[in-house]
Amino acid sequence: MKKIDISTILASAIHESKNQVGTLLYQLQSLKDAISNNDANHKKIVLIEESLKKLNDEWVEYLYLYRLASDGYDLHVDTFLLDEFLDDQVFALLPSAKAKNLELDYTCDPSLTGIFDERLMTAVVSTAVYNALRFAKTKIRISAIKHRDFLVISIEDDGQGFNLSDDQPEAFLEGNTGLGLYFAELSATAHVIDEVKGFIKKESSLSLGGANLSVYLPQPTTDQTLSFK
Amino acid sequence: MAQQDFSKKKALLIEDMAEARIMQRKMLSDFGFTSIEIAMKAETAVELLRSHSFDVILSDYNLGNGKDGQQLLEEIRHSKLIPHTATYLMVTAETSIEMVMGAIEYQPDGYITKPFSQAVLQRRLSKLLETKERLLEVNLALDANNFNEAILAAKRVIKKYPSLLGKCERIIGESFLEIKEYKKALSLFNKTLKNRKMPWALFGKAKTYFFMGELEKAEQNFRQLMLDNRFFVSAYDWLAKIQVKNNNLEEAQATLIEAIGKSPKNILRQMELGKISLLLNDYIAAEMAYRRAVFLAKYSCYNTAEVYIKHLESLARISDSGPLLPRQKDNFESTLKKIHESFFDDPDNKAKTYSYEIDVYLADNDKSTAKQIFEAWLSEVKSGSATPPSKQQSSIFTKSFGS
Numbered sequence: 001m002k003k004i005d006i007s008t009i010l011a012s013a014i015h016e017s018k019n020q021v022g023t024l025l026y027q028l029q030s031l032k033d034a035i036s037n038n039d040a041n042h043k044k045i046v047l048i049e050e051s052l053k054k055l056n057d058e059w060v061e062y063l064y065l066y067r068l069a070s071d072g073y074d075l076h077v078d079t080f081l082l083d084e085f086l087d088d089q090v091f092a093l094l095p096s097a098k099a100k101n102l103e104l105d106y107t108c109d110p111s112l113t114g115i116f117d118e119r120l121m122t123a124v125v126s127t128a129v130y131n132a133l134r135f136a137k138t139k140i141r142i143s144a145i146k147h148r149d150f151l152v153i154s155i156e157d158d159g160q161g162f163n164l165s166d167d168q169p170e171a172f173l174e175g176n177t178g179l180g181l182y183f184a185e186l187s188a189t190a191h192v193i194d195e196v197k198g199f200i201k202k203e204s205s206l207s208l209g210g211a212n213l214s215v216y217l218p219q220p221t222t223d224q225t226l227s228f229k
Numbered sequence: 230m231a232q233q234d235f236s237k238k239k240a241l242l243i244e245d246m247a248e249a250r251i252m253q254r255k256m257l258s259d260f261g262f263t264s265i266e267i268a269m270k271a272e273t274a275v276e277l278l279r280s281h282s283f284d285v286i287l288s289d290y291n292l293g294n295g296k297d298g299q300q301l302l303e304e305i306r307h308s309k310l311i312p313h314t315a316t317y318l319m320v321t322a323e324t325s326i327e328m329v330m331g332a333i334e335y336q337p338d339g340y341i342t343k344p345f346s347q348a349v350l351q352r353r354l355s356k357l358l359e360t361k362e363r364l365l366e367v368n369l370a371l372d373a374n375n376f377n378e379a380i381l382a383a384k385r386v387i388k389k390y391p392s393l394l395g396k397c398e399r400i401i402g403e404s405f406l407e408i409k410e411y412k413k414a415l416s417l418f419n420k421t422l423k424n425r426k427m428p429w430a431l432f433g434k435a436k437t438y439f440f441m442g443e444l445e446k447a448e449q450n451f452r453q454l455m456l457d458n459r460f461f462v463s464a465y466d467w468l469a470k471i472q473v474k475n476n477n478l479e480e481a482q483a484t485l486i487e488a489i490g491k492s493p494k495n496i497l498r499q500m501e502l503g504k505i506s507l508l509l510n511d512y513i514a515a516e517m518a519y520r521r522a523v524f525l526a527k528y529s530c531y532n533t534a535e536v537y538i539k540h541l542e543s544l545a546r547i548s549d550s551g552p553l554l555p556r557q558k559d560n561f562e563s564t565l566k567k568i569h570e571s572f573f574d575d576p577d578n579k580a581k582t583y584s585y586e587i588d589v590y591l592a593d594n595d596k597s598t599a600k601q602i603f604e605a606w607l608s609e610v611k612s613g614s615a616t617p618p619s620k621q622q623s624s625i626f627t628k629s630f631g632s
């Protein structure tokens with residue numbers, strides 16, 4: 001019998017399941033539209049909706065993870081205004097935070113731009129925020145700054161924080177698998193400029209006191225972007 | 230982000246699945262669209278785009294058996310059925326997004342991944358329309374083919390909105406190519422590539438070298454693109470063009486066959502393969518390519534007489550070395566019928582069609598039918614509705630008829 005590539009099969013199985021989640025979300029949407037906001041079941045439907053969305057986002061993460069790990073992902077970078085990018089992320093994730101009575105916001109210089117793969121970083125930020133939702137007490141903050149030749153996107157919370165002395169700090173993220181951190185790391189290192197690779201850092205949050213996951217993405221060295229005539 | 234007023238915008242929704250179509254239509258009307266046209270397949274969409282103008286086109290990537298959303302986009306952009314001022318939003322699944330991102334040459338203004346909520350769609354559309362507003366002067370200049378003005382306008386936009394740098398640089402580079410300012414184009418693409426490995430910049434660079442006649446450098450860059458982007462099949466078409474220029478028709482044919490293996494539904498590619506195969510006297514390959522082109526033409530902006538007539542020509546050339554097989558004859562008849570239906574008013578088309586028919590009947594040794602067709606042709610020549618046969622044709626045919 002021909003030997004089969006189980007990871008490819010799992011990836012396509014995840015894909016199938018993800019599509020089914022999509023169909024369920026559409027059906028749920030019409031159910032939600034059919035009942036009034038005051039209906040006692042409305043809240044339950046919103047909860048189911050948020051869980052399905054999270055499931056969908058997780059499967060998207062696994063699919064990217066599979067492609068990154070098997071070298072099957074073509075990076076598509078472009079220039080983005082971080083104010084817009086982070087606003088998008090907060091917009092997409094706010095309902096999940098609200099469902100848990102947590103605050104979620106972002107800060108960055110309104111004129112800050114960066115070069116990165118938008119889909120990949122969207123998946124990284126949502127993975128990190130979903131994770132923070134499990135540990136935060138009241139608040140999660142996404143921020144972006146330019147540090148030397150890196151764009152740094154950070155996700156901080158006011159929970160317990162990484163236990164940095166722990167032998168396996170990954171255990172904090174994603175149960176015991178460390179999949180979320182691994183995904184963030186692969187995504188960061190996929191960004192390369194002049195042989196400088198991206199990376200991640202796990203730190204304590206100075207402003208919120210909890211965990212801080214920072215993703216460092218290399219940027220062009222000097223600002224030549226406006227220099228052409 | 231400014232709140233968009235969608236009520237005066239005209240939308241076209243292209244989606245083959247009923248459930249999704251109903252849902253998306255509801256979403257669009259819920260956030261203000263009052264004019265929404267619906268197409269269930271690419272063919273209908275092309276018809277609607279011919280007869281109406283739209284501000285927003287929301288198209289699914291997967292459109293069932295016909296053309297997919299990306300092919301539709303390529304065709305309508307290539308044949309300028311939509312202006313640069315219109316917004317094209319592609320609805321994708323995780324698997325199809327790479328095809329869309331990998332297309333490089335013709336990309337939608339934005340994409341949205343299924344499943345999405347009404348709020349997400351509204352927000353995405355608002356942003357895209359806002360970007361279109363910011364680029365309005367640039368796009369108006371592009372629509373007017375005023376590339377100098379487009380360059381100036383794009384430079385103004387970069388100053389005002391730095392986040393649009395990538396889009397504007399691309400427009401400037403491609404406009405330089407349009408006005409044949411190859412040196413300026415090259416320096417812009419190189420500058421972009423120095424900072425960011427943007428596929429469009431590498432594509433621009435490769436095209437620039439092609440237009441400058443530096444075929445070796447062009448080939449090197451197209452090959453790099455093919456390595457970097459598995460889904461960018463257009464690079465093969467350009468590579469084939471270089472091979473044709475270098476008189477390597479066999480290589481060009483092999484390149485196109487490889488491209489068609491990756492993406493078989495592109496009619497222009499099939500026609501190019503047919504053309505090169507005819508030049509190589511490889512009539513079997515030519516017939517196959519044109520037969521596929523005939524099939525694709527039905528759903529296409531490129532539904533021209535040439536597709537059909539070239540198919541007959543390739544079959545006629547096959548018949549030069551013996552009678553057609555029954556299956557080939559059926560193909561000939563079916564394409565002939567389509568020419569009669571749609572393209573038989575043109576005197577040249579008539580002449581070519583008659584001559585290929587005569588070839589095929591002569592190959593069958595059916596001299597009397599061949600002769601009848603020749604006489605029909607001549608009588609149409611008399612009435613002025615067909616181009617006369619060449620002297621060479623007349624002498625070959627009359628000799629073949631024997632009597």
